[in-house]
Amino acid sequence: MHIMLHPSGSCTTRCGYCFGPNTGPIMDDATFSAALDWMESLVQPMQSLEVTLHGGEPLLAGITWHRHALARMRARFGPRLRLAVQSNLWLLDDAFCDLFTEFDVTVGTSLDGPESINNAQRGTGYYAKTMRGIEAARRHDIDIGIICTFTPLSAARWRDVFDFFLRERLSFSVHGAIPTMGLCAPQPFALTADAYAKLVVEMFDYYLQHIRHIRVSTFDQFARGLTGSCAVCTFGPCLGHYLSISSDGSIYPCNRFVPHRAWQLGTVSDRPSVQDLSHSLSWQRLQDREKQIEQDCGDCAYITRCNGGCAYHALAVGTGLRDGYCQAYQRIFAYVMDKALAQIFSQENLAAVVNEGVSDRRGLLRNGELLQVMRGGPHPSSITAAAQEFDLGTGPPQGDHETRTRSVATVRMAPAAKSPAWRAKASPMSAIRALAGTSGSRTMPQCASPARKTSAPKSESMVIKTRSSRLAHSNRA
Ligand code: SF4
Ligand code: SF4
Numbered sequence: 001m002h003i004m005l006h007p008s009g010s011c012t013t014r015c016g017y018c019f020g021p022n023t024g025p026i027m028d029d030a031t032f033s034a035a036l037d038w039m040e041s042l043v044q045p046m047q048s049l050e051v052t053l054h055g056g057e058p059l060l061a062g063i064t065w066h067r068h069a070l071a072r073m074r075a076r077f078g079p080r081l082r083l084a085v086q087s088n089l090w091l092l093d094d095a096f097c098d099l100f101t102e103f104d105v106t107v108g109t110s111l112d113g114p115e116s117i118n119n120a121q122r123g124t125g126y127y128a129k130t131m132r133g134i135e136a137a138r139r140h141d142i143d144i145g146i147i148c149t150f151t152p153l154s155a156a157r158w159r160d161v162f163d164f165f166l167r168e169r170l171s172f173s174v175h176g177a178i179p180t181m182g183l184c185a186p187q188p189f190a191l192t193a194d195a196y197a198k199l200v201v202e203m204f205d206y207y208l209q210h211i212r213h214i215r216v217s218t219f220d221q222f223a224r225g226l227t228g229s230c231a232v233c234t235f236g237p238c239l240g241h242y243l244s245i246s247s248d249g250s251i252y253p254c255n256r257f258v259p260h261r262a263w264q265l266g267t268v269s270d271r272p273s274v275q276d277l278s279h280s281l282s283w284q285r286l287q288d289r290e291k292q293i294e295q296d297c298g299d300c301a302y303i304t305r306c307n308g309g310c311a312y313h314a315l316a317v318g319t320g321l322r323d324g325y326c327q328a329y330q331r332i333f334a335y336v337m338d339k340a341l342a343q344i345f346s347q348e349n350l351a352a353v354v355n356e357g358v359s360d361r362r363g364l365l366r367n368g369e370l371l372q373v374m375r376g377g378p379h380p381s382s383i384t385a386a387a388q389e390f391d392l393g394t395g396p397p398q399g400d401h402e403t404r405t406r407s408v409a410t411v412r413m414a415p416a417a418k419s420p421a422w423r424a425k426a427s428p429m430s431a432i433r434a435l436a437g438t439s440g441s442r443t444m445p446q447c448a449s450p451a452r453k454t455s456a457p458k459s460e461s462m463v464i465k466t467r468s469s470r471l472a473h474s475n476r477a
Contacts, residue, residue: 001042001043001047001048001049001050001241001243002049002050002051002052002241002242002243003039003042003049003050003051003052003242003243003244003245004051004052004054004242004243004244004245004254004255005027005035005051005052005053005054005244005245006024006027006053006054006055006056006058006244006245006246006247006258007026007027007053007055007056007058007059007060007061007065007066007069007247008024008025008026008027008055008056008057008058008059008060008061008247009021009023009024009025009026009055009056009246009247009248010022010023010024010025010026010055010056010057010060011055011056011057011060011088012057012060012088012090012091013057013088013090013122013123013126014123015110015121015122015123015126015149016121016122016151016189017121017149017151017177017178017180017187017189017190018180019180019181019256019259019312020055020056020255020258020259021258021259022056024056024246024247024248025247025248026060026061026062026065026247027061027065027247027248027249030269031247031248031249031268031269032069032072034249034268034269034271035245035249035268036072036073036076037268037271038245038251038268038271038272039051040076040077041271041273042274046080047080048080048081048082049077049080049081049082050081050082050083050084051073051081051082051083051084052083052084052085052086053066053069053083053084053085053086053087053105054085054086054244054255055086055087055247056247057087057088057090057091058085058086058087059085059087059089059090059091059092059096060091063095063096063099066096066099067099070083070099070103070105071103074103082106083103083104083105083106084105084106084107084108085100085105085106085107085108086108086109086110086147087107087108087109087133088109088110088126088129088130088133089107089109089129089130089132089133089134089136089137089144090129090130090132090133091133092107092133092136092137093136094136094139094140096136097136097137097139097140097142098140100142101140101141101142106143106145107137107142107143107144107145108144108145108146108147109130109133109134109144109145109146109147110122110130110146110147110148110149111127111130111131111134111146111147111148111170111172112148112149112150112151112154112161113148113154113157113160113161113164113165114127114160114161114164115127115128117153117154117157117160117161118130120153121149121151121153121154121189134170144170145171145172145173145217146165146170146171146172146173147172147173147175148161148165148172148173148174148175149175149176149177150174150175150176150177150191150196150199151177151188151189151190151191152188152189152191152195155191155195155196155198155199158199158202158203159206162203162206162207162210165214166210166213166214169213169214170214171214171215171216171217171381172216172217173216173217173218174199174200174203174216174218174219175218176191176195176196176199176325176328177189177190177191178190178191178312178313178316178317178324178325179316179317179324180316181256181257181260181312181315181316182260182316193324193325193326193327193328194327194328196325196328197325197327197328197331197332200218200219200222200328200332200335201331201332201335203216203219204219204222204332204335204336204339207219208339208369208370211369211370211373211379211380211381212369212380212381212383212384213381213384214381215379215381215382218232219336220373220379221235222332222333222336223336223340223370223373223374224373224374224376225305225306225333225336226305226333226336226337226340226374227365227374227375228304228305229376230305233254233310234306234309234310234313234323235305235306235307235309236307237290237307238253238254238310238311239253239283239286239287239290239311240253240274240277240278240283242254242255243265243277244257244258245268246258249267249268249269250264250266250267250268251264251265251266251267251268251272251277252264252265252282253265253282253283253286253311254312256312257282257312262281262282263282264280264282265277265280265282265283266280286311289308289311289314289320289321290308290311292321293307293308293321293322296308296321296322297322300330301330302329302330302333305329305333306323306326306329306333308321308322308323309322309323309324309325309326309329310323313325339370340370340371340374343367343368343369343370343371344364344365344368344371346367346368348367348368349364349365349366349367349368349371351367352366352367353366362375363375
């Protein structure tokens with residue numbers, strides 16, 4: 001269960017393609033208490049919960065609000081709660097950094113590349129203020145996940161954008177700017193399906209050239225989608241998994257629906273159960289869509305990968321059924337499949353399969369960086385980072401797979417020594433996930449922080465599925 005909680009409905013910025021209302025109150029104490037009680041009522045005693053502080057701009061609620069809210073949430077849920085904040089970072093200072101470190105809050109922001117491109121899309125002055133926040137986070141050893149939104153302007157200059165993030169050593173996710181639902185005015189920022197497919201396919205090759213030094217979570221998820229372990233909300237049954245609480249306590253199906261009252265599911269002060277929410281008109285409409293998608297997309301080769309895509313995007317482009325990027329997804333999955341097959345049939349990989357035997361838990365995915373991502377192993381960029389921390393040079397660490405994995409694990413586990421006491425009580429699964437370089441999170445809506453956008457693979461015994469299974473699809477939900 002992933003909840004998006006809005007400390008503030010207002011935002012300091014006015015990004016041209018934002019789907020949010022940019023207005024609204026700071027969440028008051030009574031509403032937060034009701035939200036806390038409601039979240040607790042949603043999850044079983046041992047069940048994990050992920051809460052992303054979002055908005056609006058969450059930091060507008062102030063440090064006192066956050067200190068109070070984080071302490072109460074941590075006290076209520078303990079280590080089974082995963083916390084994240086998605087902010088433009090303009091207000092991120094040392095005090096916020098200390099607070100987020102103390103409560104183990106993952107930090108994400110939005111930045112569209114170098115200054116000229118970013119400010120053309122997000123407004124004058126945005127870049128400098130967000131980079132200042134990134135610098136503050138770096139001083140405190142906080143990793144930042146970046147959402148990078150591509151419009152026709154930045155898609156035409158994708159290499160500049162990629163090189164910027166590579167230079168800055170910032171991992172990012174690729175979001176196409178999609179239309180805002182219900183807006184009649186022209187939306188020049190929106191990226192068409194054709195342009196999105198071209199962008200991803202061209203950038204994917206470039207990514208593979210640089211995958212040892214940067215992580216682009218969107219591409220990793222497309223690759224994992226082929227093995228059935230994609231964790232992006234777009235490609236899974238999202239209804240009921242990514243609920244959003246606006247700053248006035250209203251509940252929505254996800255962040256993208258927040259300003260649209262017609263899509264409201266309920267109010268936290270009523271403490272509705274999931275069953276109560278499912279009786280709302282909004283829920284019924286989204287559920288009907290999920291059923292219709294099974295028919296509408298039934299002959300698509302990628303239906304078990306895509307599941308019809310994002311409901312919001314489908315509504316925003318007017319069809320209400322298939323995601324507006326349907327054609328793009330088909331092209332991208334086919335492209336990534338070709339790349340994966342090329343690595344599977346490479347001499348190195350086939351030799352590893354022959355030498356180690358097909359019963360190895362890694363199946364056919366042995367030797368190749370894309371294959372490593374697909375099976376959920378440590379990301380190649382993490383291995384490089386580990387090598388650099390061990391002063392092994394700038395290239396990838398030497399040694400066999402297990403040696404490299406141990407190097408990464410050692411580096412990843414090191415910060416645990418500084419962890420607060422509650423964290424020491426975290427389940428062994430957290431440690432296993434850290435060793436595997438994965439978070440285990442089922443991941444989040446498109447609009448959320450990408451910082452923990454990976455999930456543990458369902459299995460390392462991989463078979464690439466080339467055709468859809470209606471049976472498998474009907475098992476969703
Ligand atoms: S962004 Fe789309 S796919 Fe993700 S939770 Fe919202 S409606 Fe579902
Ligand atoms: S790619 Fe298109 S047709 Fe295939 S499942 Fe996704 S939305 Fe449906």
